[in-house]
Amino acid sequence: MSDPNINKYKQVNKQMWNEYVAIHSRSTFYGLKEFKEGVNKLNPLELGEVGDVKGKSLLHLQCHFGMDTLSWARLGANVTGMDFSEEGIALACSLAEELKIPSRFICCDLYDLPNHLNETFDIVFTSYGVLTWLPDIARWAQIAASCVKPGGFFYIAEMHPFAAVFDYQAMELRYRYPYFDKEALSFEVEGSYADHNAEVTVKNDFEWNHTLGEIITSLINAGLQIEFLHEFPFTVFEQLPFLEHDGKGIWNFPGEGKPPIPLMFSLRAIKPAIK
Numbered sequence: 001m002s003d004p005n006i007n008k009y010k011q012v013n014k015q016m017w018n019e020y021v022a023i024h025s026r027s028t029f030y031g032l033k034e035f036k037e038g039v040n041k042l043n044p045l046e047l048g049e050v051g052d053v054k055g056k057s058l059l060h061l062q063c064h065f066g067m068d069t070l071s072w073a074r075l076g077a078n079v080t081g082m083d084f085s086e087e088g089i090a091l092a093c094s095l096a097e098e099l100k101i102p103s104r105f106i107c108c109d110l111y112d113l114p115n116h117l118n119e120t121f122d123i124v125f126t127s128y129g130v131l132t133w134l135p136d137i138a139r140w141a142q143i144a145a146s147c148v149k150p151g152g153f154f155y156i157a158e159m160h161p162f163a164a165v166f167d168y169q170a171m172e173l174r175y176r177y178p179y180f181d182k183e184a185l186s187f188e189v190e191g192s193y194a195d196h197n198a199e200v201t202v203k204n205d206f207e208w209n210h211t212l213g214e215i216i217t218s219l220i221n222a223g224l225q226i227e228f229l230h231e232f233p234f235t236v237f238e239q240l241p242f243l244e245h246d247g248k249g250i251w252n253f254p255g256e257g258k259p260p261i262p263l264m265f266s267l268r269a270i271k272p273a274i275k
């Protein structure tokens with residue numbers, strides 16, 4: 001945590017995410033065209049586990065270019081999305097305007113959110129590929145928890161940190177990265193998960209793995225009560241190159257045998273109501 005390069009790493013990551021916005025907005029992976037035609041971009045998992053959002057205030061942390069945020073709004077939530085990518089927030093705002101979806105978007109680093117937002121929400125939501133960009137998981141949990149109204153809840157659906165120890169380029173499960181490492185890991189950037197052939201000027205990004213124990217303990221220390229923690233043997237993107245796509249947005253381990261490791265988890269935690 002005392003790494004003096006953290007701000008430099010985050011700048012590089014931000015540049016990459018800014019470049020990803022144009023790439024992702026034209027990718028079939030994200031399906032912006034269908035979204036504009038009215039398709040809801042949320043997965044059955046979070047739709048089922050978050051439940052009815054009608055009339056509720058919802059804060060979406062690290063919302064990318066806002067399709068999931070606006071999907072919650074289409075379901076009746078009063079949404080606020082936040083992300084540090086200027087390009088992402090600009091596209092989210094223009095989509096909201098074009099599609100006439102009431103919403104608000106904030107552009108800032110997650111760790112600066114308390115300087116931009118002074119209110120609490122019924123639901124604080126975040127999903128898929130968010131924690132790996134955050135150097136300080138305890139501070140993330142404090143900020144997320146501070147945005148939940150008493151009686152409200154925090155929800156996350158995310159890649160399982162144990163799956164991150166395996167070589168993401170190998171055609172079999174091969175241990176490569178430490179589970180317990182606190183240092184930034186630098187990965188070569190080759191296109192994006194949504195378009196492997198896309199041109200990106202950033203050559204290496206910087207990521208941090210946080211153990212499941214650290215994630216949960218941070219949320220508990222931040223005053224939340226865990227309602228459930230679910231682990232899943234499938235995922236929503238091609239996390240490992242040998243996973244098989246079911247044609248409906250889910251990647252599974254190949255074959256009939258029992259899946260060897262968890263690929264995703266979801267968690268819901270409430271902030272106790274004030275008595």
Ligand SMILES: C[S@@+](CC[C@H](N)C(=O)[O-])C[C@H]1O[C@@H](n2cnc3c(N)ncnc32)[C@H](O)[C@@H]1O
Pocket residue numbers: 010013017018062063064065066068082083084085088108109110111127128129130133134
């Ligand atoms: C994988 S994407 C979000 C996933 C989202 N579910 C989606 O697929 O649209 C990760 C997001 O985190 C954002 N991000 C990374 N580091 C951040 C930080 N320090 N503060 C705020 N946003 C950050 C990136 O800009 C990116 O939009």
